[in-house]
Amino acid sequence: MTVPPHRTPRPSTPPLSRARLPVPGLARPRSAPERGIVHLGLGNFHRAHQAVYTAEALRHTEGPWGITGVVTGPTQRSRTIVEGMSAQDELYTVLTLGRDGSVRAEVPGVHHPGLLGGDQAEAVVAAIGEATTRIVTLSVTEKGYTFTPSGGLDLDDPRVAADLAGTGAPRSPLGLLLRGLQRRARGHAAPLTVLSCDNLTDNGSKVRRLLEEFAAALPAGEREELTGYLASSVTTPSSMVDRIAPATTDEHRALVTRHFGVRDAVPVPAEPYRLWVLQDDFAAGRPAWERAGAVFTSEVASYETMKLRLLNGAHSLLAYLGLLLGHASIDGAVADPELGPAVRHAMTGEILPGLDLPAGVNGPAYIGELLERFANPALGHRTAQVASDGSLKLPVRWAGPLDHQLAAGTVPEVLALGVAAYIRVVTRGEEAYDVPALGAVRDDATARLRALAERAGEPGEAALRVVEAGGILPEPVAGRREFTDRVAAYARDLERHGARATLASVPLDAPASAP
Structure with missing residues (x-):
């Protein structure tokens, strides 16, 4: 929606919440749908891209496509996102900033309470292992995949070594994902799609290789059950994502307050342009992302x-x-x-x-x-x-x-x-x-x-x-x-x-x- 005229902040500005919406320029989103997606790497890009596509898809077709976002790194900024959204009914504002100074805003409203991968690893593994989870998406940056220059799993990485040993909570994004898949395999859960949303060429194949190499490095009993589940029940389509979503500043927070009269601790700035290109290879269904403009292609x-x-x-x-x-x-x-x-x-x-x-x-x-x-x-x-x-x-x-x-x-x-x-x-x-x-x-x-x-x-x-x-x-x-x-x-x-x-x-x- 286009930003309404400038509004003078009140001395005590209320926080963004479902009870405070709608206000001029910001519509009240529907209640978050049943969870069907777990996203590893809760940050600005995911919240300005995949979450927006999912919210728009759900305006056209129903589905169990609510998202549980997971912080996978130790950065305070990501922890702040989880805590900020929690205080705001899991809501936040996406500010689309035009080169001409124009501003549009929307509130996706598709998230369930977020999780901190470091402190709540067991809850993350459980969420991935639940039968209701149909898709696990990732935006963990190149660093999060712990691969070698040749593209294989870096077995010398301390996080990978610890996750393979299995003596404590998983520390790496791949470790969280594999232990969740292992739980699904043991529970005979439904098929699952793992979808990378990171800047990696042929990212679907790269993710599958890493998962298979991780499974192959486990002890024999674990290796066999996980390798079998990966082969029979897990798809890893490739995708290309594109939208510039820089870091949030105090000016972005002030922009929400000035124009809407609510306080948002974790808004997301983004450019108007966006693109999502995917292979249509989903093992257990997907949102109708094409209704939001996503492109499904073999290219x-x-x-x-x-x-x-x-x-x-x-x-x-x-x-x-x-x-x-x-x-x-x-x-x-x-x-x-x-x-x-x-x-x-x-x-x-x-x-x-x-x-x-x-x-x-x-x-x-x-x-x-x-x-x-x-x-x-x-x-x-x-x-x-x-x-x-x-x-x-x-x-x-x-x-x-x-x-x-x-x-x-x-x-x-x-x-x-x-x-x-x-x-x-x-x-x-x-x-x-x-x-x-x-x-x-x-x-x-x-x-x-x-x-x-x-x-x-x-x-x-x-x-x-x-x-x-x-x-x-x-x-x-x-x-x-x-x-x-x-x-x-x-x-x-x-x-x-x-x-x-x-x-x-x-x-x-x-x-x-x-x-």
Whole structure:
């Protein structure tokens, strides 16, 4: 709904609740339907995407598709979401923020009380194991899947090792999921669908591989019952999700109060654009998500690769180079007179040529739409947030385009500079920025990569060492000397001349340069 005229907050603003609705601009949602979905990874993206699609689907067709959201990480922000929704009858506001300053708002109202995976692991396992649960969805980020660079289960991860030992409550998202599936197998429960909503190419197949490898690592008795249940009763369709939903700020909370006269502790800001592409392979039914605009197709992999490389890949370029140029937000970075054209060049000349686009998708038009979305100032998407966990993101975002260009005999200049920028950000931290207080970039590989860089010495040699031995890019890319030499040269230029001058030196008059 469109936001009503500005409203002056009352001295004591009541919290959002079913009893307080409707108010102008906010309708009262129906009571949450019977639970049929357990979602691992309760955060802003899920609440602005899957929950919205589910709420809209339920306006067209009934169904037991209420959602129990589970916090799977230790972050206080996610804990705050559970507690904030609990105090508001499991409600929250989705604020759709237009580039022109327009605001629309909705209250999905499809959630049941949330669970904290760390403190309530047994309750999570029980919820997954219940016969009424038909779908388990995940948005746990790349980090949550605990896989190796080759895509297999990381048996050396302490969380995985503990979950396989079974001596305590499950600690990893996969551990929670597998123990829930194990309970279903022992109780002869109905079939189940596990649906990844994370940025992983062919995420359905990847999730199935991880589940099967987890089951195979269990003791013999457990292994046999779980392997059999996975084979006979669990489907893992692939999906591609797309909507920018940045972190919530106090300004977003104030926006709800100003316009609606209610207090929402956990609103979600989001852009107007949204897309959900899925394989239609559900073992026990699903919501009518297509009634809300979801696309069911056999081309999910093409959509996912397109989005990962063009949207997410460009996002990472804007984040790392934007930080070095002093930009706190993505919209500021894309508006930069040097950086914006460089990222457009990377998208059209270095990434697009290696893509097999889905039928009916126009590549240049899609790129133009992406750049307009990035430029939305209302979102305030922080570069430091987008830049986090690059050691896990860059292999799936940049490795494919790099490999394609290098195999064709060219070095993709902007992507090479992007790798050098990532190395500078992760190994130098906030001292790499020209502008202070842009925010810390979180990456589990920071200590390891900094140690490599410090042993190497000067910036060029440090960049070489990180690319060749840091595990951030696969061997077909990291082993190409023409590429690593270019990354090293850009690393030296960033140190000697700064990000602005280095970016200005990048040749943008051809799709990519010869080595």
